[in-house]
Amino acid sequence: MNVLIVGAGQVGESIAADLAPSHDVTVVDQRSDRTEELTYGYDVLTVTGDGTDIDVLEEAGIESAEMVIASTDDDETNIVVCSTAAALSEALTIARIKHTKYLETWERADRVFGVDYMVCTNLLTARSIGRVVGLPAAIDVDPFAGGRVQMAEFEISEQCPIVDQTVQEADRYDSLTFAAVIRDDEVIVPDGSTVITAGDRVVVIGSPESVHNFADGLDPDHGAGADEEVAIFGGSEIGYHVARLLSERGFGPRLIEQDPDRARELAEELPAAQIMESDATDMEFLEREHIDEADVVVAALESDEKNLLVSLLARRLGADRTIAVIDTPAYVDLFEAVGVDVAINPRVVVAEEITRLTQSDKTENVALIESDKAEVIEIEVDADSVLAGRPIQESIADLPAGVVIGAITRKTEFVTPRGDTEIQPGDHVVLFVGAAAIEETTAAL
Amino acid sequence: MHRLRVNWRVSLRLLGGVLKWLAVPLAIPLVVAVIDGDPLVPFLAPIAVTLAAGVGLEQLETEKNMYTREAYLMVSLSWLCVGLVGAIPFVLAGNGLLAAPSNAIFESMSGITTTGATIIDDFGAHSRSILLWRQVIQWLGGLGILVLAISILSQLSVGGAQLMETESQTQDVQKLTPKIAGTARLIWRLYAGITLLATGGLFALGVAGIAPGMDLFNAVSHAMTAVATAGFSPQPDSVGAFAPAAQWLLVPFMFIGATNFILLYFFVNGDWGRPLRNEEFRFYLALVVGASVLMTLLLLVDADVATGGLEETVRLATFQIVSLLTTTGFATVDFNTWSPAAKHLLFACMFLGGMAGSTTCSIKLLRWLIVLKAFRRDLFTTIHPEAITPVRLSGTAVDEATIRDIYAYTLLSLVIFALATLVVVIDSARVGLELSEFEAMSAAAATFFNIGPAFGIAGPFNSYSPFSTVTKAAMTLLMYVGRIEIIPVAVLFTRSFWQS
Numbered sequence: 001m002n003v004l005i006v007g008a009g010q011v012g013e014s015i016a017a018d019l020a021p022s023h024d025v026t027v028v029d030q031r032s033d034r035t036e037e038l039t040y041g042y043d044v045l046t047v048t049g050d051g052t053d054i055d056v057l058e059e060a061g062i063e064s065a066e067m068v069i070a071s072t073d074d075d076e077t078n079i080v081v082c083s084t085a086a087a088l089s090e091a092l093t094i095a096r097i098k099h100t101k102y103l104e105t106w107e108r109a110d111r112v113f114g115v116d117y118m119v120c121t122n123l124l125t126a127r128s129i130g131r132v133v134g135l136p137a138a139i140d141v142d143p144f145a146g147g148r149v150q151m152a153e154f155e156i157s158e159q160c161p162i163v164d165q166t167v168q169e170a171d172r173y174d175s176l177t178f179a180a181v182i183r184d185d186e187v188i189v190p191d192g193s194t195v196i197t198a199g200d201r202v203v204v205i206g207s208p209e210s211v212h213n214f215a216d217g218l219d220p221d222h223g224a225g226a227d228e229e230v231a232i233f234g235g236s237e238i239g240y241h242v243a244r245l246l247s248e249r250g251f252g253p254r255l256i257e258q259d260p261d262r263a264r265e266l267a268e269e270l271p272a273a274q275i276m277e278s279d280a281t282d283m284e285f286l287e288r289e290h291i292d293e294a295d296v297v298v299a300a301l302e303s304d305e306k307n308l309l310v311s312l313l314a315r316r317l318g319a320d321r322t323i324a325v326i327d328t329p330a331y332v333d334l335f336e337a338v339g340v341d342v343a344i345n346p347r348v349v350v351a352e353e354i355t356r357l358t359q360s361d362k363t364e365n366v367a368l369i370e371s372d373k374a375e376v377i378e379i380e381v382d383a384d385s386v387l388a389g390r391p392i393q394e395s396i397a398d399l400p401a402g403v404v405i406g407a408i409t410r411k412t413e414f415v416t417p418r419g420d421t422e423i424q425p426g427d428h429v430v431l432f433v434g435a436a437a438i439e440e441t442t443a444a445l
Numbered sequence: 446m447h448r449l450r451v452n453w454r455v456s457l458r459l460l461g462g463v464l465k466w467l468a469v470p471l472a473i474p475l476v477v478a479v480i481d482g483d484p485l486v487p488f489l490a491p492i493a494v495t496l497a498a499g500v501g502l503e504q505l506e507t508e509k510n511m512y513t514r515e516a517y518l519m520v521s522l523s524w525l526c527v528g529l530v531g532a533i534p535f536v537l538a539g540n541g542l543l544a545a546p547s548n549a550i551f552e553s554m555s556g557i558t559t560t561g562a563t564i565i566d567d568f569g570a571h572s573r574s575i576l577l578w579r580q581v582i583q584w585l586g587g588l589g590i591l592v593l594a595i596s597i598l599s600q601l602s603v604g605g606a607q608l609m610e611t612e613s614q615t616q617d618v619q620k621l622t623p624k625i626a627g628t629a630r631l632i633w634r635l636y637a638g639i640t641l642l643a644t645g646g647l648f649a650l651g652v653a654g655i656a657p658g659m660d661l662f663n664a665v666s667h668a669m670t671a672v673a674t675a676g677f678s679p680q681p682d683s684v685g686a687f688a689p690a691a692q693w694l695l696v697p698f699m700f701i702g703a704t705n706f707i708l709l710y711f712f713v714n715g716d717w718g719r720p721l722r723n724e725e726f727r728f729y730l731a732l733v734v735g736a737s738v739l740m741t742l743l744l745l746v747d748a749d750v751a752t753g754g755l756e757e758t759v760r761l762a763t764f765q766i767v768s769l770l771t772t773t774g775f776a777t778v779d780f781n782t783w784s785p786a787a788k789h790l791l792f793a794c795m796f797l798g799g800m801a802g803s804t805t806c807s808i809k810l811l812r813w814l815i816v817l818k819a820f821r822r823d824l825f826t827t828i829h830p831e832a833i834t835p836v837r838l839s840g841t842a843v844d845e846a847t848i849r850d851i852y853a854y855t856l857l858s859l860v861i862f863a864l865a866t867l868v869v870v871i872d873s874a875r876v877g878l879e880l881s882e883f884e885a886m887s888a889a890a891a892t893f894f895n896i897g898p899a900f901g902i903a904g905p906f907n908s909y910s911p912f913s914t915v916t917k918a919a920m921t922l923l924m925y926v927g928r929i930e931i932i933p934v935a936v937l938f939t940r941s942f943w944q945s
Binding site for chain 2: 256260263264266267268271274275276277278285289
C-alpha cells in the first residue's frame, strides 16, 4: 500500500517506523533535518516542503496514495492536508487532531473536511488516563474486542501479596492470562514456575472483571471503583476530559485550575466534579484540601516540569498514585524513574491509535508495551490461519517464541484459552507478541 | 444645559400605539352598558381620549430603534398612562366612593397592576359595566400590557425583546419564535385560551346548578382575574359567594396563572414532563402543597374555624394559601377571624409569589430559589475558599452578576416594604386612624407585592377606603412600582439616565 505521511514529528516518525517494513511510505515535512533523519533511519521516501502546498503533495505522489496520514502538530494543517488529499485522490485519510471541537464537528456534520478517520490526541490521552484510574497499581490499560477483553500492565511493589509467588500461584483468576513479566527491560514469557519479584511489571490479558479482581488483589487496602478519590491538576483539555469521563463513571473528581475564567467555565460544564481555583503548588491549599488523602493524582498542567513537580509534591504529601501527562518523549522513563507512577505521552497514545487504523483488516487493534518492547494485537481468525481449527497447544508450536494467546472471544462470549481450546474461524484472538516475533507472527496469522 | 440622551420621542410614539389600542378593551364594558341601559359616556369619553392621545403621539417623527433607556421610559409611562385612562370611567360614572379621582386612580392602578385592593365598600351602588371594567383591566394587566403591545405593534422590530425583558425583569426572554412579536402572540393566545377554559368551567357549574349565581357575567369576571392572579371580584364577599365546587375550580386556575408561561406553552404542546424537570416549578409545587398542609393543620386545631368538616377545612386552607401565594387575592372566608398563627402563615406567603415569567407579582420563587442556593453555596465556599461552585438552576449555571442582581432586588424589596409600613403607620397616626402594626405591615405588603386583601381594616371582605388620601396615594405608587419591579421607575430618577 502507498502511504503518505505528512508531518515527521514524533507521531509521524513512529507511524513511519511501524509501516515502513510492509508498505511503501512517503513522508513530507517542512524541516529538512527531520526528513534527512528519516531517510537514513528507515526505508522511506521523504519530501521536504509544506504539506498544504499542492506542488509538494504532487511531488510526494498524492494521486497514487492509498492512505494519507496528516500527523503534524497543527490541527488546521492536518485538516487542510486531508481535504486536499480527498480532492486529489481516492486515498483513505486520517487526521491527527488535538482539540475535541473539530472532532465534534466532524462527528456531527457527517464526517466533513474529507477526513475519513479523526484521531483526537487530547481525548485519547484522557481515555487512557481514565482507564488507569479505575485500576489500582495499573500503569497501562487497553480495551480489546469491543471492551470484552482488557490488557493491563501492572507494577508490582514490595507490598503486593503476589511478590515471591510463582505465576501459577498468583493466577487465581479464571479468565485471566499472564502474558508477560518485564524485568529490567527484558520481556519474559512466563511459565507456571516463573517467580514474580518486586519491581517487575506484569502484563495480563483477560475479561475486564478478572483484570479488576486481579488489580484489587494487588492492593487489598484500596477497593477499586468510584469511591476512589481523584484530584486532577490543570484544567487543560486533557484535564477536562479526564474529569468528564470519570464523572460519567460515577467518580466525583476534584479539578484544580489556576485561571479564574477557565475554572468558572469548567465548573459550569462539569456539574459532578468539584472545581477549585488555585495554584497547583500552593502547599497550604494542598494541605487544607487534604490532597494527601487522594488515591490518585493526575497532573495535566501545561508543562512537563510542572507535572513532575506536582506529582512529586503530591507523592510527598502522601497521595497513593500519580499519573502525569508528559509531552517530551525522553522524559517518560526519567519521570517514572524519579517517582511518577504512570507517565502518559499523548503522542505515543495517538501513534498507537493511528497504527491501529493502518493495520490490515485482519489485525484490528494494537497496544504497544513499554513503547516498543512488545505488542498486544487483536486479530479475527480466518479459515487459513495457522490457529484455525486446532487446539492451541498444537498451533502455538507453529508460531515463533515470545507469543502468548491471551484471550479469545467467540461472538459476544469470552473464552479462556487453555492448551486444549480449539480456535474457530471467526473468533477474535488477543495475542501478546514480543518485538522480535512481530513480523513473523503477523505473516503466519 | 446638558444634552438629553434619551430619545423620548421613540418612547412616546410607541406609547401612542399602546393607548390607541386601549380603546378596544374599553369597548367591552361599553357593550354591557348598552345592554343594561347604563350611561355610555363613562366609556365613550375614555375611548375618545385614548384614541386621540394615541393617534396624536404616533405622529411624532422619529427614528424607529429603541434602546435600553427608551425601553425603561416606555414601560414606566405605559403602566402609568393606562392606569390613569382606566380611572376615567370610574370618575365619569360618579357612583359611590369611586367618584373621587384619587379613589378612582387607586382602583384603576390596583386593577392594572393585578393587585386587587379595592376602595369599594358598596358594591350595590355600581353598575355591571363599571364592575366588569375592573375585571377587564386586571386581565389586561395580568400578562403585562407591553407583552400584549409587542404582539400587536408590528413596527417594533428592534427593541421588542428589550421591552419584554424590561417589563418582566427576566434576564433573558426565551424566544419561542425568531421574532419576538411571534413569541408574545403565542403567549397571549395561551393566556386567552386558559381564561376561556376557566370561563367555560365556571359557567358550566352555574348552568348545571352546582354553583348557583355563577352566571355568564360572574364566570367571565372570575375567570379573568383568576388566571391573571389579580383578585378583583364583583361580589362583596369575593369567591365566598359561590359554592365549594366553584371555589375548588378556581384553585388550579390561580395555580396555572402563576406558572411560567413558556413552560405552559411546552406543556400544552405535548412536552408533559417539562414542568417537572424545571426546578423552580418543583419548588413552587412543593411550597403550595406544603403551605396548604400546614395551614390545614393550623385550622384543624382552631375550634372556631374547623366547623364544617374536613373538606371545608382543606378547601379553606388550600384556597387562601393558593390565592395569597400566587398574589391573586381572592378569598372565600374572612381570614381576619383566623388564629394569629394562620394569619402569619398567610402573611409570609405574600412575600413569595409564583414563578417568574407568569402573571404573578411579589418577589417570585425564582429569586427565592436562587437566594437559597447561593446562600448554601456561600456556606460551602466558606469552608473551601478555592472551590468554584456555580449556582445551578435546572442544571444550568446561573451567572454571578444575575445572582448579585437578585440578592440586591430581594433586599431592596424588603427595604421598600419596611419603609412603606412606616409611611402607613405614621400617616394613619396623623389622621387618627386606629391601626395595629400587623395591619399596617400587611397593608403595605398587600399593595407593594400586588396581593390585594390585607388583614384588619383592609381585610378580604373590607375595603381600603378608611385609609387617608395620602396613604392611598402612597399605596397607588407602591402598586405601580411593585408591579414593574422597581427598577424601570427608579432609573428614571437618576441623573445618568437622562444625560450621557
